[in-house]
Amino acid sequence: MSRELILLIAGQSLTHACMAGMRLAAPLQALRQGYSEVAVGVLIALFALTQVFLALPSGRYADRHGLKRPVRYAVIAAAAGAGLAAIWPIFPVLCVSALLTGGATGSSVIALQRHAGRAAQTPTQLKQVFSWLAIGPAFSNFFGPFIAGLLIDGAGFRAAFLAMALLPIATWLAMRRATELPPVIQPPGERRPRAWDLLRDTTFRRVLLVNWFLSSCWDVHTFVVPVLGHERGFSASVIGTLLGAFAIAAGLIRVVLPMVAAFLREWALIFGAMIATGVLLGIYPLLQTPLAMGLCSVLLGVALGCVQPMVMSMLHQITPEHRHGEAVGLRMMVIQASSVTMPLLFGAAGAAVGVAGVFWAVGVWVLGGSRVAWLLRDDRKS
Structure with a gap:
């Protein structure tokens, strides 16, 4: 496994772990504040809802700007979302946090997957690269909730939200060392893609x-x-x-x-x-x-x-x-x-x-x- 691929796996895992941890901590906080199961269900749905609307624009943005710029903006959004929950852990803010961390995770994953696919040279390498890259979410779905749960029991919800806000920053530290690939030039005369x-x-x-x-x-x-x-x-x-x-x-x-x-x-x-x-x-x-x-x-x-x-x-x-x-x-x-x-x-x-x-x-x-x-x-x- 190359150094570049390790960086991509780490970057994807850390951002995804932020969302996974928030997806555990935010509903628990809402339940402890007395909100109904229906409200909590809406809160959980918001993590995926933003990705529905941002996925296509995020993919087009990655096609134009490559890896680092989309990931940088995603890191800012995810850290801000979790950070807001740490400062004001009330239900409306938790909903905003869900939208921000969910959308940021989706956008960063798209940029990372696009970059990984472009770096592969053969069909066999494509299968290998995406197999390794797919390990990241499996790990982060355990790591994020595990850390969030430990911190909730040991130090409270604010500490858990703050820790989740630090994970995207670690993503950016990994992505700064990644190598940006040359931009892809759209064929001349081709109309705006749809x-x-x-x-x-x-x-x-x-x-x-x-x-x-x-x-x-x-x-x-x-x-x-x-x-x-x-x-x-x-x-x-x-x-x-x-x-x-x-x-x-x-x-x-x-x-x-x-x-x-x-x-x-x-x-x-x-x-x-x-x-x-x-x-x-x-x-x-x-x-x-x-x-x-x-x-x-x-x-x-x-x-x-x-x-x-x-x-x-x-x-x-x-x-x-x-x-x-x-x-x-x-x-x-x-x-x-x-x-x-x-x-x-x-x-x-x-x-x-x-x-x-x-x-x-x-x-x-x-x-x-x-x-x-x-x-x-x-x-x-x-």
Whole structure:
């Protein structure tokens, strides 16, 4: 692993850890101040909401200005968001903090992913780079909440918010040492780019679609497993272990992928992940013991954890170089919009057909969608 890639992983992890820690601390603070679960749900949604609207403009900005300028502005926004919560930890300020830290994290990730893709020289390197880079969020989803939780118990919420404000600053210290790549010149005579131009490409639409299918499966596991565990009388620690096993498996498979990247075909891995995910979602509600459910969570983590690096590799291969940032931003916009809306649909569906019905419906849905991944096989040949 090169020094440059280590810097990119560190930069992405630290900014993402800020948001992950805030996503734990801000709702807890709101609950302790007496706000309802509905208000807390809105607060949590705000972390993703900003990314929906900023993803595409952030991608275009990264295409024009490269790595360091977008990351610098993202660092300022994230540090300001967490810092405001440390100074005035009241609910309206916490909402502003959620918007700032969420949007900043999304913008910095887009710039970092675009830079990493441009630095790779071959399809194999693309798969390796994005496999290593995908380890960052898996680590930060543990590190940020862990540090925030320790500080909340030991020193209070203000200390936790202040610590989260320092993490983006550490990101900038890492990014200052990164090497800026030469700018990409837009071909002369080309009109101002529009997102619709990218969506006209059949392969691009199929890649986004399979990513949406599998991202929704990630959301259903995160949202429905706690409900299923609660129905069966599992303790909070057992439910947390089930979710933790899923996250650890998703992270570990990304450690393995770079070592075997030369032997992998993106479409085949994505197709296999969709088939495996559909089957596992069908089995999951039939399992009764924590051990069996934990094993199923691990297998789901392996299946879903290997998808993002393959999707990012394909996006960079099928998109013009001067629009890589826009393509990454469009992907993030779709994923974050799904993260905002799908839990609402899962909740409504769960009330109508039960938790098991949600698992089975999504399993059938993703199995049907696997045909889109199979069609990517023909796209890669053409």
